Amino acid sequence: MAESKGAMIYGEVAQGKLSSNTAELLGCGRKLANDLGQELSAVLVGSNISGIVQEAITFGADKVYVIDDPLLKDYQTDSYVSVMEKVAKQVMPQFLLLGHTSTGRDLAPRLAFRLGTAASMDCVELAIDPESKLLLQTKPVYGGNALATFTCKSFPQIATVRPKAMSPLEPHISRKGEFITIEAGLDPSAVRTKVLEKVEAEGIRLEDVDVVIAGGRGIGSPEGFKQLEELAKILKGAVGATRPPCDNEWVPAGAQIGLTGKIVAPNLYIGVALSGSMQHISGCSGSKIIVAINKDPDANIFREAHFGVVGDWKKVLPAFNGKVNELLSG
Numbered sequence: 001m002a003e004s005k006g007a008m009i010y011g012e013v014a015q016g017k018l019s020s021n022t023a024e025l026l027g028c029g030r031k032l033a034n035d036l037g038q039e040l041s042a043v044l045v046g047s048n049i050s051g052i053v054q055e056a057i058t059f060g061a062d063k064v065y066v067i068d069d070p071l072l073k074d075y076q077t078d079s080y081v082s083v084m085e086k087v088a089k090q091v092m093p094q095f096l097l098l099g100h101t102s103t104g105r106d107l108a109p110r111l112a113f114r115l116g117t118a119a120s121m122d123c124v125e126l127a128i129d130p131e132s133k134l135l136l137q138t139k140p141v142y143g144g145n146a147l148a149t150f151t152c153k154s155f156p157q158i159a160t161v162r163p164k165a166m167s168p169l170e171p172h173i174s175r176k177g178e179f180i181t182i183e184a185g186l187d188p189s190a191v192r193t194k195v196l197e198k199v200e201a202e203g204i205r206l207e208d209v210d211v212v213i214a215g216g217r218g219i220g221s222p223e224g225f226k227q228l229e230e231l232a233k234i235l236k237g238a239v240g241a242t243r244p245p246c247d248n249e250w251v252p253a254g255a256q257i258g259l260t261g262k263i264v265a266p267n268l269y270i271g272v273a274l275s276g277s278m279q280h281i282s283g284c285s286g287s288k289i290i291v292a293i294n295k296d297p298d299a300n301i302f303r304e305a306h307f308g309v310v311g312d313w314k315k316v317l318p319a320f321n322g323k324v325n326e327l328l329s330g
């Protein structure tokens with residue numbers, strides 16, 4: 001693709017709006033496109049999605065390619081790969097960013113194969129190399145113990161970006177952009193799977209709350225986690241966990257934060273009776289304030305924390321909950 005030009009992001013639609021992760025991709029893509037001195041485009045794929053085009057422009061896109069077709073109502077690998085291949089071949093962007101979400105994880109490698117290029121998965125930093133103008137794609141390696149930076153000499157350079165690793169721009173309602181429709185051109189018989197039902201996960205999404213109370217192995221039981229829930233309730237937050245409590249079924253698997261769990265970046269993260277392993281920290285290091293409660297003064301979590309209490313959580317937490325309650329009611 002000698003003529004490759006411009007930056008592109010793949011936008012995801014959630015409940016009729018751009019997903020928060022798409023706004024992050026647009027923020028990051030905008031900066032990279034500016035560094036290249038080129039345009040940023042967004043691709044939106046789905047059914048009845050023309051209403052959100054302006055939203056993508058508001059968050060930084062110069063152009064929005066829309067593939068709107070009833071056959072694309074739900075994400076489906078075959079049809080989405082096929083339309084994305086069509087868009088990428090038509091537009092020939094220099095690079096394409098997708099979220100490291102279940103969709104992005106499915107789509108990016110397949111698309112890279114179809115386009116004869118490669119995909120870097122789960123990038124946490126992206127930059128333009130000043131000399132080669134290639135995309136510098138940085139991602140955790142060796143179980144999160146190191147970061148490695150990759151470049152790809154085939155185009156488009158494809159990367160998935162870890163949610164919360166990038167920040168969205170302030171939306172500008174007055175921003176202007178172009179809207180281009182591309183026909184899906186799908187043969188209905190090529191759509192081989194059908195979504196029969198969607199079931200929303202119950203409860204608060206860890207990724208969306210301002211306060212996360214995470215418990216570790218030291219909590220010791222499901223009953224212990226009930227005390228963390230009390231604090232979460234007081235602070236209008238949600239309870240997360242390290243891997244051992246999930247493996248032991250003290251909490252649901254969806255509560256796991258870390259390399260192989262969720263990525264959170266709340267305003268306040270309170271880590272209780274967890275050691276602060278690299279694999280866990282990689283999922284919460286973007287938190288604005290980290291507070292740690294651990295009985296071991298040498299626990300790694302104290303190296304990451306802004307505030308810490310050395311002590312047995314069973315003694316510290318009730319006093320902590322009481323004080324927070326007092327402050328909030330006073």
Ligand SMILES: Cc1cc2nc3c(=O)[nH]c(=O)nc-3n(C[C@H](O)[C@H](O)[C@H](O)COP(=O)(O)OP(=O)(O)OC[C@H]3O[C@@H](n4cnc5c(N)ncnc54)[C@H](O)[C@@H]3O)c2cc1C
Pocket residue numbers: 143215216217218219241242243244245256257258259260261262272273274275276277279280283293294295296299311312313314
């Ligand atoms: C490929 C791979 C992927 C992984 N992915 C993840 C991941 O996504 N998320 C994740 O969390 N882990 C992950 N892990 C596991 C990770 O390596 C650690 O084993 C795990 O994070 C440790 O959890 P922990 O801190 O709860 O337990 P521990 O390391 O055992 O720490 C328990 C802590 O509790 C403290 N403690 C005990 N009792 C008390 C008490 N009464 N009061 C106060 N403090 C107390 C102890 O001092 C200790 O620091 C992964 C591992 C691998 C190999």
